[in-house]
Amino acid sequence: MPYVLLAAAIAAEVAGTTAMKYSHGFSRLWPSLGTLVGYAVAFTLLAQALKSMSVGTAYAIWSGVGTAAIAAIGMLFMGEAANAARLAGIVLIIAGVVLLNMGGAGAH
Known part of the structure; x- marks a missing residue:
């Protein structure tokens, strides 16, 4: 269940960040x-997930997957450059999250 909450927190964070792009500096209601x-939803769900997950694991997944998703959304839908360096950056973010999870599975 905590991973479901975490996935929902990531989706809410990605939606909030995407909306921020379209807010034009918070000038659009x-x-x-x-x-x-x-x-608000992202932090609420993340807080619930943290009840039964270690903070390092949860935050690594939340921030890493969110960052990679927003970078991909920017490249796919917002006209941002999709070059080798940016794609390598996404791969490295995901690799970092995987390594953090592999190295800290037993720590709570």
Whole structure:
């Protein structure tokens, strides 16, 4: 169950960050509200996941997957450059999350 909560927290964070892009510096009401709601939901769900997960594992997954997802969304849907360096960065983020999880599975 904590991984389901964590996945939902990641989805809410990604939605909030995407809305932030469309808020144009919080000058547009609906995307600004979407940002606030997305982050409120993300932190609430992350806090629930932390009840039964170690903070290092949960935060590594939450921040790493969220960062990789937003980078991919930017490249796929927002016209951001998709070059070898950016793609390698996403791979390294994912590799870092995997390594953190492999090295800290027993620590709580």
